[in-house]
Amino acid sequence: MPAANKIAYLLERLAQGVSAHDRENPSHHTWGIGMAHFDIERLGLEEGEQILPGIVLQSDGGVTGAFRVLCDGDHDAGLEQEDEEVVDAVAESERELVIPAPSQRPPLQPPL
Numbered sequence: 001m002p003a004a005n006k007i008a009y010l011l012e013r014l015a016q017g018v019s020a021h022d023r024e025n026p027s028h029h030t031w032g033i034g035m036a037h038f039d040i041e042r043l044g045l046e047e048g049e050q051i052l053p054g055i056v057l058q059s060d061g062g063v064t065g066a067f068r069v070l071c072d073g074d075h076d077a078g079l080e081q082e083d084e085e086v087v088d089a090v091a092e093s094e095r096e097l098v099i100p101a102p103s104q105r106p107p108l109q110p111p112l
Contacts, residue, residue: 010043014067015052021069028073034060035067 018030033051037059040047051057062068 007043011052014055017067017069018052018055021071025071025073028071030055030069030071032056032058032070033067034058034062034070036060036062036064038064039067 014033018033021028022030031054033055035057037047040057040059045051045057047057047059049057058070060068060070
Protein backbone atom coordinates (compact mmCIF):
# COMPACT_ATOMS: atom_id res chain seq x y z
CA MET A 1 0.00 0.00 0.00
CA PRO A 2 1.46 3.39 -0.93
CA ALA A 3 2.11 6.02 1.71
CA ALA A 4 -0.82 8.19 2.75
CA ASN A 5 0.95 11.34 1.57
CA LYS A 6 1.18 9.90 -2.00
CA ILE A 7 -2.56 9.18 -2.05
CA ALA A 8 -3.27 12.67 -0.66
CA TYR A 9 -1.06 14.20 -3.37
CA LEU A 10 -2.84 12.13 -6.05
CA LEU A 11 -6.30 13.15 -4.80
CA GLU A 12 -5.25 16.80 -4.78
CA ARG A 13 -4.01 16.60 -8.40
CA LEU A 14 -7.14 14.74 -9.52
CA ALA A 15 -9.37 17.37 -7.89
CA GLN A 16 -7.37 20.15 -9.58
CA GLY A 17 -7.69 18.40 -12.95
CA VAL A 18 -11.44 17.95 -12.60
CA SER A 19 -11.85 21.58 -11.49
CA ALA A 20 -9.82 22.87 -14.44
CA HIS A 21 -11.82 20.72 -16.87
CA ASP A 22 -15.15 21.84 -15.43
CA ARG A 23 -14.07 25.48 -15.51
CA GLU A 24 -13.01 25.27 -19.17
CA ASN A 25 -15.98 23.11 -20.27
CA PRO A 26 -19.03 24.12 -18.21
CA SER A 27 -21.48 22.28 -20.49
CA HIS A 28 -19.74 18.89 -20.01
CA HIS A 29 -20.52 16.50 -17.15
CA THR A 30 -17.37 14.96 -15.64
CA TRP A 31 -17.97 11.38 -14.55
CA GLY A 32 -14.56 9.74 -14.20
CA ILE A 33 -10.79 9.64 -14.19
CA GLY A 34 -8.93 7.46 -16.69
CA MET A 35 -5.57 6.00 -15.66
CA ALA A 36 -3.26 3.25 -16.84
CA HIS A 37 -4.16 -0.13 -15.35
CA PHE A 38 -0.60 -0.42 -14.00
CA ASP A 39 -0.98 2.83 -12.02
CA ILE A 40 -4.33 1.76 -10.57
CA GLU A 41 -2.83 -1.49 -9.27
CA ARG A 42 0.39 0.18 -8.07
CA LEU A 43 -1.60 2.66 -5.99
CA GLY A 44 -3.70 -0.12 -4.44
CA LEU A 45 -6.90 1.20 -5.99
CA GLU A 46 -9.59 -0.66 -7.93
CA GLU A 47 -11.21 0.06 -11.27
CA GLY A 48 -14.73 1.42 -10.79
CA GLU A 49 -13.90 2.76 -7.34
CA GLN A 50 -15.31 6.20 -6.53
CA ILE A 51 -12.14 8.26 -6.12
CA LEU A 52 -13.81 11.67 -5.65
CA PRO A 53 -17.50 12.43 -5.01
CA GLY A 54 -19.29 11.43 -8.22
CA ILE A 55 -16.01 10.56 -10.00
CA VAL A 56 -15.12 6.91 -10.66
CA LEU A 57 -11.73 5.48 -11.58
CA GLN A 58 -11.46 3.75 -14.97
CA SER A 59 -8.63 1.92 -16.69
CA ASP A 60 -8.29 3.55 -20.11
CA GLY A 61 -5.02 2.17 -21.46
CA GLY A 62 -3.27 5.51 -21.17
CA VAL A 63 0.38 6.06 -20.41
CA THR A 64 1.82 5.44 -16.95
CA GLY A 65 2.07 8.51 -14.74
CA ALA A 66 -0.79 10.42 -16.40
CA PHE A 67 -4.55 10.64 -16.00
CA ARG A 68 -7.44 11.85 -18.14
CA VAL A 69 -10.65 13.53 -17.10
CA LEU A 70 -13.55 11.55 -18.57
CA CYS A 71 -16.73 13.41 -19.45
CA ASP A 72 -19.84 13.14 -21.61
CA GLY A 73 -18.90 16.09 -23.85
CA ASP A 74 -17.40 16.06 -27.32
CA HIS A 75 -14.13 18.01 -27.21
CA ASP A 76 -13.67 17.74 -30.99
CA ALA A 77 -17.03 19.32 -31.83
CA GLY A 78 -15.47 22.70 -32.66
CA LEU A 79 -12.92 21.27 -35.04
CA GLU A 80 -13.86 21.17 -38.69
CA GLN A 81 -12.91 18.10 -40.60
CA GLU A 82 -11.23 18.87 -43.87
CA ASP A 83 -12.46 16.98 -46.90
CA GLU A 84 -9.72 15.73 -49.13
CA GLU A 85 -10.24 16.23 -52.82
CA VAL A 86 -8.86 13.47 -54.99
CA VAL A 87 -7.84 14.58 -58.45
CA ASP A 88 -6.34 12.48 -61.21
CA ALA A 89 -3.45 14.45 -62.63
CA VAL A 90 -3.08 13.62 -66.29
CA ALA A 91 -0.88 15.67 -68.60
CA GLU A 92 -2.23 16.76 -71.96
CA SER A 93 1.08 16.13 -73.65
CA GLU A 94 4.27 14.21 -72.91
CA ARG A 95 7.47 16.00 -71.96
CA GLU A 96 10.94 14.63 -71.78
CA LEU A 97 12.67 15.07 -68.46
CA VAL A 98 16.11 16.58 -68.94
CA ILE A 99 18.66 15.90 -66.19
CA PRO A 100 22.00 17.67 -66.65
CA ALA A 101 25.17 15.62 -66.53
CA PRO A 102 27.19 15.85 -63.29
CA SER A 103 29.83 17.97 -65.02
CA GLN A 104 27.17 20.56 -66.01
CA ARG A 105 25.61 20.91 -62.53
CA PRO A 106 26.64 23.89 -60.39
CA PRO A 107 28.86 23.00 -57.40
CA LEU A 108 27.18 22.54 -54.05
CA GLN A 109 27.93 25.17 -51.43
CA PRO A 110 27.26 24.82 -47.72
CA PRO A 111 24.67 27.16 -46.22
CA LEU A 112 25.99 30.23 -44.43
